[in-house]
Amino acid sequence: MNRLVLLLAVLAVSGCATSPDADPRDPLEPMNRAVYKFNDTFDEAIAKPVATVYRDLLHVEIRSRVSNFFSNIQDIFIGVNNLLQGKLQDGVEDWARFAFNSTIGLAGIHDVASDMGIEKHNEDFGQTFGRWGAGPGPYLILPFLGSSTLRDAGGTAVDWYVAPLQHARPIALRNTLYGVYLINTRAELIEAGNILEQAALDRYVFQRDAYLQRRRSLIYDGSPPRERNDVNDPPEPSVK
């Protein structure tokens, strides 16, 4: 936590030197690109190979049980965030999911709540801050964690601070859980990463724009207000 604050301070200071035609959403681009490169090197050398072995070793059924287990624990704070955003019904649904999945779903490894029609939500503290009116601030690439913004980095710090996993004991168990969680999460992203690689001319820019669009959509639960220059404004005359 302290380290993250320090990191943000360093990022803020080092961002003073920017080129004139920088994207206004990404004033720290030179530094972000450096961190991006570092993350990429780490990912290519360690994270992706480990995740690939994990994926090839374990049957998809087992991997989805692992995903469900962690997803179930996260429902507690997804519910808290929904309540903080004033979405009472969603919050109650999240806790109902946790109650059903933890019991009938055997500690969360079966997502029985989804089968019952109680839908999973996507919330975190970054979204709650956004809902409360905080703008994204400058785009940031966090070491190891990747795309974020000043607001979302603050949100992530709170997410991790309150995460139930954080309080698992003994420490060896907690670290093992974190390890499995991170490898499993990376394994889920292998396909998406390959597609990104194919689609983008400049992966950094493509990923940044996708992240910013995605977060905006999530904050408004899938229906953000239209922006000026929105693609969904009347299309230009058709071209054959």
Added chain:
Amino acid sequence: MTNAIRFVLLSCLLVSGSIGAQEPTPPDVLVKNVTTEVVEIIAKDKEIRSGNRAKLIEVIDAKVLPHFNFGSMTALAMGQNWRTATPEQKKQLIDAFRTLLVRTYASALAAYSEQKFDYRPLRAKPTDTDVTVQVRVIQPGAQPVPIDYSMEKTPSGWKVYDVMVGGVSLVANYRTEFANVVRNSGIDGLIKDLQTKNRVLEQKK
């Protein structure tokens, strides 16, 4: 007399028949039919399932491409720069962008075609000429991924001009990339970049 009635009835049929032919398939029905058909083809085809990308692209070319308006997509992704492009540049841009999008679409389809799709009811008036068709990909243990097709009504039926996956507009996402390249190396530079990218992907297979 009976002949006259028969004539009237027949002409009514003909007229209604021709009106029916002019009214294109509703956009939500179109999306559902095409998706279902393509997913079924993939499910049945062993070669595609074992990774034959060229064959998958053939299927997409035949079944999916006719329903996309790549001209509109390219124009929207180019933004302001579209107006300064010559007709020849426009043609090359559309071609190169189409190739890139089809390849990306093929990868996404290969990765996710086994998921369940949930087709949302269309919220639009019959007179609308610009609608959003919403589909959701159901995945166990995670929030469903929404896929929104922005579609416009054209004389040759409803056409897709943007796809939003999880709130990310494909066209908007290319806008910054395209603008950056055009600023640094002009429209011809962008055409070259796209063509190079396509060639590299072609060789990788």
